[in-house]
Amino acid sequence: MKKYMSFFRMRFQMGLQYRTAAIAGMTTQFAWGLMEIMVFRAFYAADPAAFPMTFEATASYIWLQQAFLAIFAAWLLEPEIFDCIVSGNVAYELCRPVHIYDMWFARSMASRLSRVALRCFPILFVALLLPKPYGISTPSSAAQFAVFLITLVLSFLVSVAFYMWIYVLTFYTISPMGLRIMVASVVEFLSGGGVPLPFFPEKVQRVLEFLPFASMQNVPLRVYSGSMSQMQTQQAVALQLLWLIVLVALGRTMCDRALRRVSVQGG
């Protein structure tokens, strides 16, 4: 465990060094959030009755999404890992006394966390200051906030576990670039990165809620804005746990199998 911690620390420190990048990233996320909210304002003006949740809840959803973007974003993959697989250098990694899947998992977690650590607070802070209905609302109770944090951590883990699949699949594809673009855009959309899931047609939504996509970012955002009943929340947490276990277990097995292939073929 200690060695994974040091991988984590190394990557986390690296992430912290980029101050300008963090400021730029924050401003970017803030601008995206603002634009998103303006779109919804226009739709709200057109037909408030068609909104699946209150406008305040929508604004909160969007701000949280922007603040914690680095936790879920599909495009934040590690280029070094792809290079390592494509160039065949992964064979050298096999010489180290660590499990590659775990190492990459720690690495992905660290780089995502270091990004979020720098960016989320200023975004949330400014969003809190924005005038009502455009800003983020405070959670209704401490208990609700606690549940939000739990689901946030779970969705972080599910996301990382899901994106680990992209690395593993890279072993089997001729075009990691094509694979990345495709998977990233589909996952981004299905997990509510483009249009928030509550705005999807109901039938589509019901299907997506059972797939890992909703577990990746929709759940904590909705828990925070209080648009989920207790029943629904319990069910969602259970699903998050289930997907986490399934994704990690399968991903690890697939990774081992791919690595065995590499060592047989010699890269």
Add this chain to the structure above:
Amino acid sequence: MNGTGRVKDMLHLYVHYVSLNVRSAMQHKASFFLQITGQLLTSCTTFLGIYFMFLRFHIVAGYTYSDVLLCFSVVLMQFSLAEMFARGFDTFSGMVRRGEFDRILVRPRGEVLQVLGSKFELTRIGRLLQAVIVFVYGVFAARVHWTALRVLTLVSMLLGGILLFSGLFLVYAAFCFFTLEGLEFMNVFTDGGREYGKYPIDVYGKRMQQFATFIIPYTLVQYYPLQILIGRSDNWVYALYPMGALVFLAACYAFWRFGVRHYTSSGS
């Protein structure tokens, strides 16, 4: 060499660059087609997003579903064409990082031409294809009646849009001379211009419309000429608005020159 001779020579060189790019891409056909598919899918999700929103709402800021489709598809065409030609600027940070810009400086040709030539991204055809399909669908859904003015407007929008987005890529590249870290912010204007340009800009309110007219003139290639396309206006002057992007491009070029000068004096 005289003026026309020089332009011809530059064009010839650019075509040479393009042909090498295409031939390089064709060396990895599977990857090439997968990337095209990826591009197609990416913009498909944006389209689905609009579709889902309009299943719930039937109108936004006075625009119907088909109006928005026309707007979205034209902007997507502008963007994917600009990206196809000016991808060298979009990936310029890598070029600076790898020291390849030094190579460009030791060759007796303009920097812009060489950077443009270094990358002609044919895979953006995927996005373009998606845009054309949505456009055709939008044209039928909106029952656009084609007049000479409307055709002219469309051509002008495409041209102006390519110039505008190319200018933004140029600014992005020029920032690479100063920092390789804070570049993410430029995405607000490039990718953001595409993503948020899917709705006519007045949807975002008056202030945004002013910003998008006087700071970065998106409205010139989108909102104003669009009024002609969707039959809200017959004012032919709007069809010429996209040419304002030329002024914007000139400003971007000045900034690029400034960046090059900074690069050659800091050497990093």
Add this chain to the structure above:
Amino acid sequence: MIVMENICKTYRVQRRSAGIKEACRSLFCRDYEYIHALDNVSFTIHDGEMIGYMGPNGAGKSSTIKILSGILVPDSGKCEIDGLTPWKNRVAHVSRIGVVFGQRSQLWWDIPVIDSFELLRDIYAVPEKRYRENLEELTELLQLSELLKTPTRQLSLGQRMRCEIAAALVHSPSLLFLDEPTIGLDAVSKLAVRDFIRRQNSEHGTTVILTTHDMQDIAAIARRVILIGKGRILLDGTLDDIRREGGADDLEKAAAGLYRKLEIS
């Protein structure tokens, strides 16, 4: 003729230290230090000379080359190459120079080498007739005939370097910069490259400026050696001067001895 007079160049670099605490601190304030990459550098190089430009890492070699090739503008000083100031008359100047960066390729990775050459012909606007002649000569001397049809990615390092050198000479430059041209090459390729460069110099009178850490390269190619350390020219003479000052017959040892003596490594 190359004339460098009192060229100075200073860089500002950021200091970074280890540890989470330091990383957090550097979020808010940063330390800079100033490095005098070139400190009053002056020399004159005549047409047809072959110069070995040597010095330890970070001595200012690449800054000098960048200035001479028009990539970098110095803070002060004068530099004229055949009457032109590189950074002021960039286009006119660079059409007369050839540059080989040993670590970076100018060939297109996925397509046959000849295609890259033809692009270079268009970039440098080489007349067709002269291009044919140059290509023929380079093909013969560097034994490229088979390689030209091969995509760059399939070439060995030695084969690729031969192609890189040819690519830098397609437009028959009168001044050639070579940066680590034999790095990573096997013995046969090294000898071939050195041999070719000598020949290029004797037959075409090309001025050659070679920067490298490989003393064998310098011994084989350079007739004059300029040693730079911490931004200053410390020695400008022959190989024998290096041997004498460094106190060893073996060039490698002499260079090491010299670096230690001058405290520049």
